[in-house]
Amino acid sequence: MNFIIDETAKALKELYGVELDANTINIQETRKEFDGQVTVVTFPFTRFSKKSPEQTGEDLGNFLLAHVDAISSFNVIKGFLNLSLSDDYWFSILDNMVKGKDYFTSPKNGQKVMVEYSSPNTNKPLHLGHVRNNLLGFSVSQLLEAAGYDVIKANLVNDRGIHICKSMLAWQKYGNGETPDSSGLKGDKLVGNYYVLFDKEYKKEIEQLKAEGYTEEEAKKNAPLMLEAQEMLRQWEAGDEKVIALWKTMNAWVYAGFDLTYKQLGVSFDKTYYESDTYLLGKDIIEEGIEKGVFFKKEDNSVWIDLTDEGLDQKLVLRGDGTSVYITQDLGTAQLKYDDFKMDKSIYVVGNEQDYHFKVLFLILKKLGRPWADGLYHLSYGMVDLPSGKMKSREGTVVDADDLIADMIQTAKERTEELGKVEGFSDEEKENLYRMIGLGALKYFLLKVEPKKRLLFDPNESIDFQGHTGPFVQYTHARIKSVLSKGQFNASGTVEKPKELQGVERDIIQELIKYPELIRTAAKDYSPALIANYVYDLAKLYNRFYHEVSILKVEEESLKQFRLHLSYLTATVIAKGMGLLGIEVPERM
RNA sequence: GCCUCGGUAGCUCAGCUGGAUAGAGCAACGGUUUUCUAAACCGUGGGUCACAGGUUCGAAUCCUGUCCGGGGUACCA
Numbered sequence: 306m307n308f309i310i311d312e313t314a315k316a317l318k319e320l321y322g323v324e325l326d327a328n329t330i331n332i333q334e335t336r337k338e339f340d341g342q343v344t345v346v347t348f349p350f351t352r353f354s355k356k357s358p359e360q361t362g363e364d365l366g367n368f369l370l371a372h373v374d375a376i377s378s379f380n381v382i383k384g385f386l387n388l389s390l391s392d393d394y395w396f397s398i399l400d401n402m403v404k405g406k407d408y409f410t411s412p413k414n415g416q417k418v419m420v421e422y423s424s425p426n427t428n429k430p431l432h433l434g435h436v437r438n439n440l441l442g443f444s445v446s447q448l449l450e451a452a453g454y455d456v457i458k459a460n461l462v463n464d465r466g467i468h469i470c471k472s473m474l475a476w477q478k479y480g481n482g483e484t485p486d487s488s489g490l491k492g493d494k495l496v497g498n499y500y501v502l503f504d505k506e507y508k509k510e511i512e513q514l515k516a517e518g519y520t521e522e523e524a525k526k527n528a529p530l531m532l533e534a535q536e537m538l539r540q541w542e543a544g545d546e547k548v549i550a551l552w553k554t555m556n557a558w559v560y561a562g563f564d565l566t567y568k569q570l571g572v573s574f575d576k577t578y579y580e581s582d583t584y585l586l587g588k589d590i591i592e593e594g595i596e597k598g599v600f601f602k603k604e605d606n607s608v609w610i611d612l613t614d615e616g617l618d619q620k621l622v623l624r625g626d627g628t629s630v631y632i633t634q635d636l637g638t639a640q641l642k643y644d645d646f647k648m649d650k651s652i653y654v655v656g657n658e659q660d661y662h663f664k665v666l667f668l669i670l671k672k673l674g675r676p677w678a679d680g681l682y683h684l685s686y687g688m689v690d691l692p693s694g695k696m697k698s699r700e701g702t703v704v705d706a707d708d709l710i711a712d713m714i715q716t717a718k719e720r721t722e723e724l725g726k727v728e729g730f731s732d733e734e735k736e737n738l739y740r741m742i743g744l745g746a747l748k749y750f751l752l753k754v755e756p757k758k759r760l761l762f763d764p765n766e767s768i769d770f771q772g773h774t775g776p777f778v779q780y781t782h783a784r785i786k787s788v789l790s791k792g793q794f795n796a797s798g799t800v801e802k803p804k805e806l807q808g809v810e811r812d813i814i815q816e817l818i819k820y821p822e823l824i825r826t827a828a829k830d831y832s833p834a835l836i837a838n839y840v841y842d843l844a845k846l847y848n849r850f851y852h853e854v855s856i857l858k859v860e861e862e863s864l865k866q867f868r869l870h871l872s873y874l875t876a877t878v879i880a881k882g883m884g885l886l887g888i889e890v891p892e893r894m
Numbered sequence: 895g896c897c898u899c900g901g902u903a904g905c906u907c908a909g910c911u912g913g914a915u916a917g918a919g920c921a922a923c924g925g926u927u928u929u930c931u932a933a934a935c936c937g938u939g940g941g942u943c944a945c946a947g948g949u950u951c952g953a954a955u956c957c958u959g960u961c962c963g964g965g966g967u968a969c970c971a
Binding site: 336720842 | 897899900905906912929930931932934952963964966969970
C-alpha cells in the first residue's frame with residue numbers, strides 16, 4: 306500500500322506545492338462501514354491547502370483518481386479520503402502471490418542471533434510458567450529465522466547449586482534407592498518429589514528448633530538439614546567423587562524427563578550450556594573491570610559497580626570472599642556465548658522478575674566496552690498466575706507441564722469424538738490428530754497474549770476449542786484442504802481474473818498481502834502474539850468467504866479456479882503462520 | 895520509600911509510531927444445515943478505555959499527577 310503514500314506526496318506537491326516526507330502521511334485500512342479499502346487522513350493537509358478537510362479530500366481524491374490507474378473511485382467523509390482500488394489492482398496482487406516464490410520467506414539477512422530460552426533448574430519438573438517460556442523462545446526463534454536470521458537456539462541449564470543439593474540430600478536420606486525404573490516415575494518428577502520432601506523435613510526441624518527457643522532466623526540457619534545441604538554443596542565444589550556421582554545420576558534422570566516434555570512441546574535446542582561449566586566464569590571480567598575503573602573494591606574486598614548516575618543503585622558483582630554471585634557468572638557466560646558464535650544479537654527469554662538483573666548486566670557489558678553489548682536483549686514476559694495467585698512448587702499449586710499437556714490431548718479426544726469427526730482415521734492418525742489439536746489449543750492460548758503481559762490461567766476452566774483459539778484456526782485449515790482436494794486443485798495452474806471481485810475476496814487478498822510485512826514486524830518486536838492474532842483474523846475472514854460464496858459449485862471454471870487459488874494461498878499462510886507459533890495444522894479434522 | 899510493568903465489555907484479550915461511531919472470543923439471547931466439514935456463519939444486548947488534569951483540529955493511544963495490582967530493590971537465581 307506504500308504506493309498510495311508516494312502518490313499522495315506527489316499530489317500534495319502538485320496541488321499545494323509542499324513536500325512532505327512519507328511518514329507524515331497517514332494512511333490506514335478503510336473501516337468496513339465505509340466504501341473503499343484504503344483511507345488517507347487529510348486533516349494534517351489543511352494547513353497547506355487552506356481549505357476545509359472535506360474540500361482538501363475532494364481535491365486530493367480527484368487528483369489521485371486522474372493520475373493513478375489502480376484507484377477506481379473515492380469518497381470523502383470529514384477528514385478522511387476513502388479510496389477504492391480497482392479489481393485489476395487486487396487481482397494483480399493475487400497473481401503475484403501465486404507466481405512469486407519469495408512471498409512467504411524473507412531472504413537471508415546475513416545476521417546471526419542467539420535465542421536463549423527454557424533454562425530450567427534440575428531440581429524439579431517443568432510447570433506452566435516454563436511452558437510459556439519454552440513456547441515463546443521457540444516461536445521467537447522461528448520468527449527470526451523467517452525474517453532472515455541465522456538462529457542459534459540455546460539452553461542454559463541450571464544444574465548446580467544449593468537447590469540441587471537439597472533434592473540429592475533428601476534422596477540419600479529417605480530414598481531407599483528409588484530410581485525412575487523402580488518407581489515408574491519420570492525422572493524429573495522423582496527428583497522434584499525429593500525437593501519437596503526436603504522442604505517438608507526442613508520445616509519440621511525449624512519448628513523443633515523454635516520450640517527449643519531459637520528465633521525463626523536462627524532456626525532456618527542452623528537446622529541440621531540445611532547445614533548438611535550446604536556441606537554437600539562444598540563437597541560438590543571440591544569435586545568429591547561420591548557427591549559428583551550422585552549428582553550425575555540424578556541429573557541424568559531429570560534430563561531424561563525434560564527430554565520427554567520438550568519433545569511433547571516440540572521445542573529443541575542447538576546448543577546447551579550447563580552452569581556447572583560456567584559458574585566459575587566471569588572472575589577475569591571482574592579483574593578487567595577493576596583495572597578499567599568500571600568497578601571498585603570496598604574495604605571487605607567485595608567488588609561493586611556504581612550505577613547511580615544511570616538512576617540505578619550500587620550493585621555487588623563479586624563477594625568479599627572472592628566467590629561469584631549470579632551476575633558474575635552471567636557476565637562470563639555472555640562472553641562465552643559471544644566467543645562461541647560471534648552473533649549479532651542475543652536474546653534472553655526470561656521472566657520479568659529479572660528485569661533489573663538484565664538491565665544491570667547489559668549496562669555493565671556496555672561500560673566494559675563490549676561492542677556486541679548493543680545486540681543484547683531481554684525478552685521479558687509476565688508470570689503465569691492462577692486465580693489463587695502465584696504458582697508455588699513447594700505448596701503444590703503448580704500446574705505441571707506434562708499433566709496439562711495430557712489433559713489437553715484428552716479433552717481434544719473427547720471433543721473430537723463427540724463431533725464424530727474421525728471416521729476413516731487409523732488409530733495412529735487419531736492419536737496424532739488429538740495431539741495436534743490439544744497442543745494447538747494450549748500453545749495458541751499462551752502465545753496469543755502479548756509476552757510482557759501477565760497471563761491468567763484457571764485450571765478449572767478448560768482452555769477453549771471454539772472461537773479465538775488454535776483449534777478454530779486448525780479447523781479452517783482442514784476445511785480448506787478438504788475443498789482443495791474435492792476440487793482437485795493444482796497449485797501450478799494459472800489464475801484468470803474474474804469478471805467482478807466480491808468484497809470478501811478483496812478482503813482476503815488485502816489480508817494475505819500483509820503477511821510478509823507482518824513477519825518483519827513480529828520479528829522486530831519479538832511478538833508471536835501478532836502472528837497469532839493475524840492468523841485468526843485471516844481464518845475468520847476465510848470462514849465468511851466460505852459461507853458467502855460457492856467455490857466448487859460455480860459453473861464458470863475460471864472463477865472456480867480463482868477461488869481455489871485464493872483458498873490455497875489462505876491455507877498456505879495459515880500453515881506458515883501457525884508453524885511460526887510451533888503449531889501444526891491437520892489436513893482433516 | 896524508590897525503580898519498573900500493567901489497569902479496555904461480566905470473563906479472557908486485540909487496538910496504544912495520535913485519527914471516523916473503541917474491536918474479537920467466551921458467557922447470555924435469537925437465527926442459519928436435502929448445498930464445498932455447524933470446532934462454522936449471521937444477528938441482539940453489553941463500555942465513565944482506573945481517575946483527574948494537560949498537549950492537539952483530534953487522545954484508549956503522548957505528558958504530568960493520583961489510585962489499584964504484579965515484579966524488583968546492595969552479597970538468592
